[in-house]
Amino acid sequence: MKEQGVSQRKTVDVTRPKVWLRNELLRVGLAEFLCTYVMMALGMGCVAQVVTGQGEFGNFLSINIGFGLAVAMGVHVGGNVSGAHMNGAVSFTMCVFGRLAWKRLPLYILAQLIASFLAAATIYGVYYEAISDYSGGNLTVTGPKATAGIFATYPAPYLSLMGGFIDQVFGTAMLLLCLMALSDQRNKPAAGGGEPLVVGLVVVLIGMSLGSNSGYAINPTRDIAPRVFTAIAGWGVDVFRSGNGWWWVPLVAPPIGGVLGAGVYKAFVELHHRPLSGQGEESIPLKKEENNCADRKAAEEVTLRSVINKI
Amino acid sequence: MKEQGVSQRKTVDVTRPKVWLRNELLRVGLAEFLCTYVMMALGMGCVAQVVTGQGEFGNFLSINIGFGLAVAMGVHVGGNVSGAHMNGAVSFTMCVFGRLAWKRLPLYILAQLIASFLAAATIYGVYYEAISDYSGGNLTVTGPKATAGIFATYPAPYLSLMGGFIDQVFGTAMLLLCLMALSDQRNKPAAGGGEPLVVGLVVVLIGMSLGSNSGYAINPTRDIAPRVFTAIAGWGVDVFRSGNGWWWVPLVAPPIGGVLGAGVYKAFVELHHRPLSGQGEESIPLKKEENNCADRKAAEEVTLRSVINKI
């Protein structure tokens, strides 16, 4: 049925004016940039506030909640245009499972990298005096007054690279498994405009549950761009040396974990949904339902976006 | 009216291809496994983070919120396939009140047990280095560096077995009472795709309100499977001896409490809803409403699932 639906809408799309297709790449890229920027700036702001506030302005729980809300706002900002991935591992997994055209991947990654870099620069600017006051102007990656953790993730002292790799694979797998469930219209998705908030709550939960080992990057673009910024802005090459050369783990592990988690959801749940195709529209009540109200809109949105993303 | 609706849909179901009925048990079992695994892994992860983080990465409140969000995500992952019980006491109570066929119960229990065991193993793996670092490699059930509480529940020092039994009966009664209310379409259910979140908030609330006596297992499968895992993984038989032989209480008390709580809701509210049957469909506006939009879908889902579950 889904395939039928797609072809049907494709025909409808042909009747639209072609004009909006011209700048489609720009349109999607700008939205992905802006939602990633909002998510990253507000998310890193939470960490900056906690680190420089020395316990007076929040704690790890407030970072978890804040970063999750930042993700929710990012989805509100770009959700219906670019899908608001804001995460290279999400975009990569969407490509693997056919929900994003591979040729779109570089655009998404680029938008995410630039946005994360600029968000890091912004938070550095907004918290410049706070960071200077807290660290005495000495920008360090480790030690009691370390501030590099505001921008990129660093592992706990006890964590080996292998342990951190497992941590990042598992965390991203959980993220993508939940995201797949949340967008599965034949299961129990978050309807009624609540998707952004529930996606944010997934990130809150992962931060509370899998955050202490290495700071839950679970996102290559979120981690590398601010790390590069700090290397340039005064923290130096220590940002790459620290944690036994930790920097590559959040780059490599999340895409693997993302595909793993989404694949597990497909294998355990999505593939086993009752077959609905090959039957007349009228004979299946469930199908009619799906065309109703909110569901109809949701399905249409998914369809339209997937058509657009594959162009 | 409900019974009419069921028989009506049964007829419709007969017109469907029978193919999906073949693997229905596998389908439901896999979904129940996956949602329980997600809930347990992310829930126990919160405890692991708090315990090994020594106060730096959360507290009891973050465990309450995290476990509740983990339940919410579990409902999103399996809610429309297996109902996402994730709790042997919930499945048992559903059987008692005719919402799940008794012959389905072993499947649910088995899926929940395997998922909880594997989730415990996963969290042990992901937090292996953190647990080793925290405990000095000495896996203990009691004492200042005890880590068994990451996986299974243990009572407070002051709690007698009788006191703990009452605690678990009452906690599970509150859980099932609320779940019955939340799924009662003639009362004030959580509509619009918000069910998973509200179910999660029930668990948050019980953790905040009834969590300090014995760690609010309120779930036999959630407690025994990780306990067996810890017995095997290095904590030894102390996991069964501790708390004056506490281990059987979360097994026996929750099913009793569940039936009690659900029964109280039925006796005090559900049985007293206005009679709607015995009348023509058209004459009662309330009935027509129930067939609208979200309600209609919700009702249909419930109906379909109950038909399936009774097969």
Next chain:
Amino acid sequence: MKEQGVSQRKTVDVTRPKVWLRNELLRVGLAEFLCTYVMMALGMGCVAQVVTGQGEFGNFLSINIGFGLAVAMGVHVGGNVSGAHMNGAVSFTMCVFGRLAWKRLPLYILAQLIASFLAAATIYGVYYEAISDYSGGNLTVTGPKATAGIFATYPAPYLSLMGGFIDQVFGTAMLLLCLMALSDQRNKPAAGGGEPLVVGLVVVLIGMSLGSNSGYAINPTRDIAPRVFTAIAGWGVDVFRSGNGWWWVPLVAPPIGGVLGAGVYKAFVELHHRPLSGQGEESIPLKKEENNCADRKAAEEVTLRSVINKI
């Protein structure tokens, strides 16, 4: 238009079987009892956990969040049957503004009192060992190991009776003002099944904002019934003497505040809604909207309940 709607539905109601009217009082009373019991037991449980846990199992914030969630669950449990007032000041205010028949008030108050008393007894039972362990078996109203505050509210040492009276009037006024707004279908109500949660959030907010002076009873039945229970159960007459005879303030001030707050909302917002009556149905798009989907259901519920409540 509302009046038209009511009379229209009244006619429809007459066509219903009269049988359900017979036990209507019992039906409403049982629902009001059960929702109040759930709210009070889980709410006081949060306080018991924090007090006896000595900071390990929560703090004032967790009491605020927990009591609010308890209110939300109460609304889910009784919302569509009795309206889930769970608060004598709410019932009184509803009577003053014609949303509840005065002859119904004693039933509501009685159900709330019995439920609050039994909930206090339950929490005393569930936390009996914890309270004994914490207080050394010495049940006191004041002092470092005071436990009476688990059940009823007591003012801060600095608070005069006049200051406390103002505190309780203002807190209850804010509660009712917000509740009036949340149920005003021509303003911005919480639709889509989210009402219970939003009502709970109002209580969370009042606890965070107006909780430190005297423990935000803002509810006469919530306060007096557990106070009487503690007087009987071993805390003695100190529960009435303490705080310079504080006990009568949460009885007298909230009803005054409730009427004040609801009146202010009516005077500032509700009375000024655009007049919609006296026009044909078809000519006003807004009216047609209101008959749609969720709104229609909500309106119908309100209408039905108000008809019932006035019988």
Next chain:
Amino acid sequence: MKEQGVSQRKTVDVTRPKVWLRNELLRVGLAEFLCTYVMMALGMGCVAQVVTGQGEFGNFLSINIGFGLAVAMGVHVGGNVSGAHMNGAVSFTMCVFGRLAWKRLPLYILAQLIASFLAAATIYGVYYEAISDYSGGNLTVTGPKATAGIFATYPAPYLSLMGGFIDQVFGTAMLLLCLMALSDQRNKPAAGGGEPLVVGLVVVLIGMSLGSNSGYAINPTRDIAPRVFTAIAGWGVDVFRSGNGWWWVPLVAPPIGGVLGAGVYKAFVELHHRPLSGQGEESIPLKKEENNCADRKAAEEVTLRSVINKI
């Protein structure tokens, strides 16, 4: 299409009775007053409770959450009448982008100023004894027992005026950027009655992320009116001198930031939505969708309000 929709509805509006237009200014002004009063009183109450409670009744996180919930309740109280700006920078930005008639701006600002002033007076009254007890009756702007921060914002010691100006511009830009996204019906808005809560969560997030530098006023009317109140009520001219004459920054920076943030959203996302106008209604499925259920109502509300606001 939007323009078509507007003109169409305008015609419909003409058929309404003109009577409600007479007191439209009063109606909008009263609603804006009441929602601002509720937001400010409950928001400042959170700060009062934390400050006077010396850590026993909340912390910075509870202020963040409480102020956000206060905003959410404000939107419920006035949302469908005045739009519930509650913030001079929001009203100003709405004027700049044509969503509010410029001649309405003084009414909004005035209502916000009076409401904020009276809310400050109320909280001073409700917490009078608490403030006296905490401060020993000595009302100070700085120092260990300072209480002026309950009412207006003051910068951190390290913050320069330039740094604070950037902080306020950026914070308000993030606020308006998110608000624009949340009300963009062609993107991913918060539907189903969840708008007030999501707007509140934006404020929670900004408090967690950008709150430590200067207390996130991001609102000129919220800051100046309580500051004037404290100057009169006993804190004296220090409220204007403190922080190197900080008082003008929350007046000047937020309107600039608001226009900047809303403009960025328009430039990066809203301007690039697919063109839908110039086509027949029937040929575009997306358009038909937008006329459905919740969306239809939301669109209509926006349209009606924008018509009203421009009168």
